[in-house]
Amino acid sequence: MNQARQKFPPVKDQMDLLLRGTSEVISAEELEKKLLRSFTTGTPLIVKQGFDPSAPDLHIGHAVSIRKLRQFQQLGHTVTFLIGDFTGMVGDPSGKSKTRPRLSRADVLRNAETYKAQVFKILDPEATVIRFNSEWHGTRDIYQFLELTGKHTVARMLERDDFLKRYQTGETISILEFLYPLLQAYDSVALRADVELGGTDQKYNLLLGRKIQEEYGLEAQVAFMMPILIGTDGKEKMSKSLGNYVAISDPPDEIYGRVMSIPDNLIVQYFTLATDAPSFEILKVEEDLKTGRVNPMEHKKRLAREMVGLYHSQKAAKLADDNFRVRFQDGGIPQDVPDLFITGDINIIDLLVKAGATSSKSEARRKIEEGAVYLEEQKITDFRQAIQVQNDQILKVGKRKIFRLKKV
């Protein structure tokens, strides 16, 4: 399919925008060359990033690079959103404890749909191509595969930091895992990628993509490393498995609340990597935090509003802001409390479990003993208490879980 000749912004402007907020680009000169060629021939660059098919819950850490992809699109280039289904179907053995389940074809397709729903909150569907790497890996024979492995060495694979560390400390590295980077690198060959994006932790893989492309007689891709966003715990990188994430599909109050729970020293980083706030404003925030002139909470609220605005709307942001004030600062009841439908009378323990506020009856009981459960502002002290449900009673479990009871 031939793209019609296209008009791009001046190369210098493109460079300015694209390099902003990156951690490292290898190399800027090559990028400029590619952009120049694209400009003169009217051909968009092919920009690629790969995603794990097993975790279709995108969070604002992923969004850092996806937002960069979006910039490429805004400049007129083509983004390939690559789903690593082949590797997912094989099953990733990395980290002995968390053996990932092998995904079936149906799983992969379902996850892909979930991806689309989320990723198009950021990307332009018109300028996005979704591909699966089983398209090429799934059809290659062992001869072609061995040919690929012949293009790299064990010594060079061990250059990768985490492999070397694990090798030296006697941790397991499966051969399959060892071969992953090679498969990923080949993806760039198959797609003829001009640019590949990834987190800084992907540096080795992105560089290997360059090498392998050259081995196959192609021009090397430009490697775009984006900074890794620290999770809401302020310690580890944001990831779903650690639970320290803000999902882009989270409801407004959730996004707002999670953002408010980040440590103060993350405020500037989040503004920089996760919002569209102009840099002069971020500088001002930085200044305020340093001098202590403004309560950090105020800036964090602004950050939380920006985030909600980005993935929902300004209106939702305003509402989330109000809800937060009511719920946590005034200790009241916010507007949009989820309803919980109850038939007849119910034991307080069963009520908590039904609400999903606790994961078991034992836990429900503990929470009551800890004094975390309130019904209509009244602390529940007896876990045997039967509740005569009345419409619009408010059930509160801890500070965050609030329900409005509805009698059926």
Add this chain to the structure above:
RNA sequence: GGGGAGAUGCCCGAGCGGCCAAUGGGAGCAGGCUGUAAACCUGCCGGCUUCGGCCUACGGAGGUUCGAAUCCUUCUCUCCCCA
């Protein structure tokens, strides 16, 4: 191919025949203090329960024993050393 070490709750890691639902740390949850920040203090942290207990758990399967996470056999997996 030979020899050695090991697999414990979300993670790390003690236990080495009964006192073990299992020491300790981390994570998490709840309460206090606050700004749902950090730091700090307190409690909880397998499930069910008529609150007396009961059930499920220490890689899998068998066995010894009144009794096993702890001993034996075997299987699976991991690591180290030698070839």
